[in-house]
Amino acid sequence: MNRASFTPNTSQMSRRLFLTAAGAVSLGAALTGCGGSGGSASTAKSVTPADIDKAMKTPTELTFWTWVPDIEQEIALFEKKYPAIKVKVVNAGQGVEHYTKLRTAIKAGKGAPDVAQMEYQAIPTFTITDSLLDLSPYGASELKDTFVDWTWGQVSGPKGEIWAIPQDTGPMGMLYRADIFDKHGIEPPKTWDDFAAAARKLHKADPDVYLTNLAANEAAAWHGLLWQAGAKPYATSGKGNVSINVNDAISKKLAAYWGGLAQEGVIGVEPDFTDAWFSALNKGKYATWITAAWGPVFLSGSAKSTAGKWRAAPLPQWDAAKPSSGNWGGSTSAVIKATENPIAAAVFAQFLNSDPESAKLFSTKQSFFPATKPLLTDPSFAGDASAFYGGQKVNQLFAEIGETVSTEFQWPPFLDQAVTDWTETVGTSLARKKDTVAALDAWQTRLTTYAKKQGFSVQAP
Amino acid sequence: MVLFLLMFLTPLGYAAYLSLFQERLIGGTAFVGLDNYVTALKDPLLREGVVRVGAFFVIQVPLMLLMALLFALALDSGLLRLARVIRLGIFVPYAVPSVVATLMWGYLYGPDFGPFAQLGEKFDLPVPHFLSDGWMLSSLANVVTWEFVGYNMIILYAALRTVPQELYEAAAMDGAGPWRIAWSIKLPALRPALLLTLLFSVIGSFQLFNEPKLLQDIAPDVIDSSYTANLYAYSLAFTGQQVNYAAAVSFLLGLVIVIFSYVVLFTANRRRTS
Numbered sequence: 001m002n003r004a005s006f007t008p009n010t011s012q013m014s015r016r017l018f019l020t021a022a023g024a025v026s027l028g029a030a031l032t033g034c035g036g037s038g039g040s041a042s043t044a045k046s047v048t049p050a051d052i053d054k055a056m057k058t059p060t061e062l063t064f065w066t067w068v069p070d071i072e073q074e075i076a077l078f079e080k081k082y083p084a085i086k087v088k089v090v091n092a093g094q095g096v097e098h099y100t101k102l103r104t105a106i107k108a109g110k111g112a113p114d115v116a117q118m119e120y121q122a123i124p125t126f127t128i129t130d131s132l133l134d135l136s137p138y139g140a141s142e143l144k145d146t147f148v149d150w151t152w153g154q155v156s157g158p159k160g161e162i163w164a165i166p167q168d169t170g171p172m173g174m175l176y177r178a179d180i181f182d183k184h185g186i187e188p189p190k191t192w193d194d195f196a197a198a199a200r201k202l203h204k205a206d207p208d209v210y211l212t213n214l215a216a217n218e219a220a221a222w223h224g225l226l227w228q229a230g231a232k233p234y235a236t237s238g239k240g241n242v243s244i245n246v247n248d249a250i251s252k253k254l255a256a257y258w259g260g261l262a263q264e265g266v267i268g269v270e271p272d273f274t275d276a277w278f279s280a281l282n283k284g285k286y287a288t289w290i291t292a293a294w295g296p297v298f299l300s301g302s303a304k305s306t307a308g309k310w311r312a313a314p315l316p317q318w319d320a321a322k323p324s325s326g327n328w329g330g331s332t333s334a335v336i337k338a339t340e341n342p343i344a345a346a347v348f349a350q351f352l353n354s355d356p357e358s359a360k361l362f363s364t365k366q367s368f369f370p371a372t373k374p375l376l377t378d379p380s381f382a383g384d385a386s387a388f389y390g391g392q393k394v395n396q397l398f399a400e401i402g403e404t405v406s407t408e409f410q411w412p413p414f415l416d417q418a419v420t421d422w423t424e425t426v427g428t429s430l431a432r433k434k435d436t437v438a439a440l441d442a443w444q445t446r447l448t449t450y451a452k453k454q455g456f457s458v459q460a461p
Numbered sequence: 462m463v464l465f466l467l468m469f470l471t472p473l474g475y476a477a478y479l480s481l482f483q484e485r486l487i488g489g490t491a492f493v494g495l496d497n498y499v500t501a502l503k504d505p506l507l508r509e510g511v512v513r514v515g516a517f518f519v520i521q522v523p524l525m526l527l528m529a530l531l532f533a534l535a536l537d538s539g540l541l542r543l544a545r546v547i548r549l550g551i552f553v554p555y556a557v558p559s560v561v562a563t564l565m566w567g568y569l570y571g572p573d574f575g576p577f578a579q580l581g582e583k584f585d586l587p588v589p590h591f592l593s594d595g596w597m598l599s600s601l602a603n604v605v606t607w608e609f610v611g612y613n614m615i616i617l618y619a620a621l622r623t624v625p626q627e628l629y630e631a632a633a634m635d636g637a638g639p640w641r642i643a644w645s646i647k648l649p650a651l652r653p654a655l656l657l658t659l660l661f662s663v664i665g666s667f668q669l670f671n672e673p674k675l676l677q678d679i680a681p682d683v684i685d686s687s688y689t690a691n692l693y694a695y696s697l698a699f700t701g702q703q704v705n706y707a708a709a710v711s712f713l714l715g716l717v718i719v720i721f722s723y724v725v726l727f728t729a730n731r732r733r734t735s
Binding site: 096100128129216217239240270271274275276279280283285413414416417419420423424427428431432450453454455456 | 485486487488567568571572573574575678679680681682685686696699700701702703
């Protein structure tokens, strides 16, 4: 079955796993009642270079929870530079499964790793419980200019804290079938209006083909599109204050647009990353895939029969004069606050992702889309021409798109609930061709109720 | 006894203890007494989940047990050729992990590229949309039946093998044919085994989880996070971080199962004495 074919491709899996929202086991999560224990590591006082020097020469073993395959290669670079430090890799599952185990270990007060893989959208769900170490006293502040601007916005706290170091990214773009476009005389749409017109034209010309599929289970893609449109669905100020605006004017514009296309029946709305969806991509049922920078490599592995027919383009725009995009996927390395080796852990998280050699290895061995500026402009990366895309320099295109991603977007401290509620309101309205704008209101109501129940004070929009 | 207490009662006691508290992301943990139970009793999502698995029980279990019974009787009759192969064949699905079985059926059910849909298209036959709202419960019932017919058949078949040969001989002497023997000797002998399979099925139905959880990926708009009561408890604990409420919901679900099992046992026993 196809399902198995993308299991090894773990980084892509994780991006979508964020959506599955449930996914995990470990009844140990029931061990409640002692939240935020062991947070003794000091964050306020700054660490001197002498402290760091001393810690990095003291024999230490770090535990690192990650699902990234073959990460031992990058770790070897670190251990070569700091022979006293050994890093033990533990694969505690992926996405939601990983986070559930991590939450459990943190609550239990023991068994948590020093460093953990963490997707951007998961960071606030761990800072709300005060579980991450602020890396700014450990030299992380100096890395600001190394990383793409929006990634730094994602890992930064309101008081200048740095909660994690970016590892890879997924700025969103559009992959399209040049052959289908040519056959029907369609130009790659520059605006969403063009895109809608093309959707109608294509489906009318060939009822078996749709311009795209907006997966009704893919909250991550929806959030990426919200991000592109400039929406600010969530904001957290102070610890217990959250504002929820998932049904504001921008969201409603998006909902009316996609809900309208779904109701007209000119786009697909089937769940993605399923057998049927893989078949559909291979058989040309969809002429575009609205995806992220990790999409090109993923697609070349899972739709082999269509090699050479695809091209990449930026997302269609709401305002062609001000191109923008959102992000879907990617992850970071975060240090768990309860670590007994804060210095070694912080240095490791920084080295792993900012050392030029290590960062480059991620892009070549794991096919990660980089988060560091030097690598994105490196000719050996940006100049890569892929035969699957007819020799197009896809990396360069997505690197340029990355510069148009807004730095403002924030995630809620209860992401899993937001995702589940999205699927059951907005996603369901798309799948059943019901009123998507009204579904936004239902989503807003559900999230507000949940947040209040969890003790947040919720700001009125 | 100590082991029993440790392994069985401790987790149960701990869950009961948890269900009396409320932990929130902001504001910490507070003792709330039976509030979680009161909320759960009024929770429409929980009620719908329980009713849905109840309906599932009514559709699926009689069908499955009837099939298991027929297979067991047919195998026991000694009239089938290749009985061993058939017995193994019916039992094999039980050896397939339910996760794999569901993934496989999920593929077969596929509305576009699934084999049923493809065949339907080829021969111009209408094929139901197995993953739609109206069909989902039946599709789930089909997966579960496929998985467990063999298991129940083996239990019934084993019970049949314990019937003393003399009984059959005596019946034959009295002029009973194969149907009469099946009705008057085999079925009564099967009663305890049937009751056992029925009880397992009650528990299995009300705890329905794996199959809907996996089909959720391909039919997210049909199977929501509270589709079955067990799925609901799971989502509460791991999506909503509402562990305490989830514990209360689990306890209530357990209570429903106990009551239902008792009703089944009670009716069966009364029928025997009457």
